[in-house]
Amino acid sequence: MQLCSAAGTLTANAANGVVLSGGGSAYIKVQGDNVEIGGAGNLILKIIEIKKEGPGSLSMPLPKFNQANVAHNEKFILTDELTGRGLADRAYRIKLPDGKIIEGMTNKLGETSVTKDQVAQGMIFQLKKASGI
Secondary structure (H helix, E strand, O other): OOOOOOOOOOOOOOOOOEEEEOOOOOEEEEEOOEEEEEOOOOOOOOOOOOOOOOOOOOOOOOOOOOOOOOOOOEOOEOEOOOOOOEOOOOEEEEEOOOOOEEEEEOOOOOEOOOEOOOOOOOOEEEEOEOOEO
């Protein structure tokens, strides 16, 4: 991966720190108020002068990400164990943990209907016989 900026500064900002590593043991770690440089090799500075000044700081706000309201969509595919093909037109019943019952028929691909905003943890899935369950 390559990160670049043709028109300005490249900025990396993270709530718990930023680590730069190049595949070996060398790294630069920026976390909180500390900067750590480490590695098993040499630290080579190709500069004319090092100036040591008092403390400084730069505070950058973290971006705020919008919360997306994503519906939980669950779909099951009934398949033949030997052929792997979907079982079309099969009656089924799904009992959800809250007691709600969903009944339907699989489509031509063997898929159950999609149920929105219903978490299917702990559900009971039953195939219906022609004369009932």
